[in-house]
Amino acid sequence: MPGAASLSIAEFGRLAGLSAKALRLYDASGLLPPAEVGEGSGYRRYTPAQLEPARRISLLRRLGVPLGLIGEMLARPDSEAVTRLDRWWAAEDAAMEARRSTYYWLRTGLAHADDPQKAYAVRTERRPERRIATIRVEVDQQALVPAIGTAQWTIRAHLDEQGAVHGPEHWVIYHGPVTPDAEATIEVCVPFAGTVEPARDITLRLEPARLLAFATVLRDDCFHPRITAAYDAVNQHVSAGGLVATGPLREIYLNHWDRLTGEDPFALVAQPIEE
Incomplete structure (x- = not known):
């Protein structure tokens, strides 16, 4: 019974x-x-x-x-279960932000693909030493944007968990040419301040002060193939001036995509050069 x-x-x-x-x-x-x-x-x-x-x-x-x-x-006890829930939710948030970034990037590219190419002025500036948290991934061109978004928000979730201070700026360092047919290593970096422990895929390092030659790209121009004009301008400036590159090319993103208008400066296409 x-x-x-x-x-x-x-x-x-x-x-x-x-x-x-x-x-x-x-x-x-x-x-x-x-x-x-x-x-x-x-x-x-x-x-x-x-x-x-x-x-x-x-x-x-x-x-x-x-x-x-x-x-x-x-x-687990509730006090431990809530920590596990918070970690899972942070990972879900990171995945959603990555999807959102990919959507905005794709939509802007489709909407402005036929616009005429712009001419870019190239400037030089010395950037200070920074502490950065980084993730390295191997990607081809099709996987590039989703990989950047996923890595950036994974890093930010870890920094938040550790109580570090970080702004919207983030970088993508290209350790090789990313093409539709071949993968290369990219390094997604978030500058931070505070005490942080490394994680499974996250490396912490000190990026030295560097002199950069760079072109500023507006948000609505920051997609392939339009952004290639900024790369061409920087490469031509370095070559014509007899300058010596001291590190890989990089894109320095100044803010989050959805916080800017299409005409706002969004990224610097930058080449470290010898001082």
């Missing part, structure tokens, strides 16, 4: 806001096994004490939290 305080799967599902199918899944995965299973009938029954974890599972699934991570969180 079932316990007097036990609930049928239908009653329990109604109170917990879960379908019978979901409850069977959570039983099979070990997240929420029933309190009793009838020997002959196989009917599942639950106790009122199981309602709170069931409701928590329901909310976590609505957020899209994977079953494996839900199991980890249920097995």
